[in-house]
Amino acid sequence: MRIRRVLTTREGGVSTAPYDSFNLGDHVGDDPTAVSANRERLAEGIGLDPTRLVWMEQVHGRTVTTVTAPLDSPAEATDALVTAEPNLALVVLTADCVPVLLGDPTTGVIGAVHAGRVGARVGVVPAAVKAMTDLGAKPENIEVLLGPAVCGKCYEVPAAMMADVEKHLPGSASKSRAAKPALDLRAGLWAQLAALGIGKLGVDPRCTFEERTLFSHRREPGTGRLGGVIWVDPS
Template sequence: MPEVSHGLAEVIEVDLGPGVRAGFTTRAGGVSPAPWDTLNLGTAVQDDPGRVVRNRERVAGWVGAPVVFATQVHGAHVLQVDAADATAGTGDALVSGTGAIAVAVLVADCVPVLLADARAGVVAAVHAGRGGLVAGVVDAAVAAMVARGAQPGRIRAAVGPSIAGVSYEVPAELRDEVAARHPATWATTSWGTPALDLPAGVLAELERLGLRDVLHVARDTWTDDALFSHRRAGGRPTGRFAGVVRAPV
């Protein structure tokens, strides 16, 4: 999928159904200087708040509506969002049934997941890090969509760029603990050490939940300089990119 520039913000667009606007931002197209260069959307990474506001406005220009974010805590709480606000509260999945706004999650190695049932007019943005995946955030988001009229067989999903299994080194005990819940996550790095494949775990969970139309944007944040990576930054400040989705108007 090519990166498309809209008002400078460069976005990896994905097709989640008629009338749905969805995509994953990249580092490019914003106003922040190094080390956030340039489209940093995170407010808690030492970037100037005014620059982050301007960057978020560029994403809103691309998606065509105000974008609502949440305070993410690596859990499974789902927020119902149907009105514009700077933040929807604390949670790791945002579900919306209106095209008047877009919902988004921030990442820099974790897995962003976008979901849409265009016929029901319901969408979701999900932040699926290691903790959220284990806590059941993907399951909770799909259940919340179904409660609003979506059907798993109609839901289209896009699993966005994240750190790949070959790059996400973890202690062997942690790998075994997570894989006991999500076997698809068991992995080994390209240099032969224990690892977790979070995208594989998310894809397996979506299949288990009955989703059949699933796209994976398989770009590794650890190796792809066009995307932010917390791990690659090695403790230095870096930005956050986003998965953004808007329901049909």
């Protein structure tokens, strides 16, 4: 049994500008036919049937949905998915927010979380960890990857907002390159996960705002969405 994780870029799909080209978001105004084709390419690329990919209707909250079988439509109004089913891929869509991919290789319990400013502030990641432990995972066995997101040097926010998020997610306060108030959500989530006793933490350091091969809503409003995917390969 192996836990597999994939992070997509904006390259390799069929969508046209401003969604060029591997947009996986079906809620951003892109041609639905192109999005469907891109999602099929993703499934083919990871070796699963498209029906085995589970999507979310992300709403910037802290609701966690436990999945036991493929879904006919995206999980409604949720920002985290967890499962113990093999070959069931959980997908999180982002374009500056933090994709959080969690897996316990001992039990095969996995999770995918959409952690933007609001969700991170209200505790969507601890809620996902709790749902995973309810399925038998142990925090000390959980391995986490924090995927590409807007970095603490690029995510300028009002000072009051920075202070508020820092209060709820310690370690997230930052300063931009212009020395203005900013947020580093991955730093705050790292501290939060470490405090929960997570056994292994990794970070993809790429900044979506700086890296042109990634989608960034902050850089280009109305753009596409990246995919963070996690699944258990039982072979």
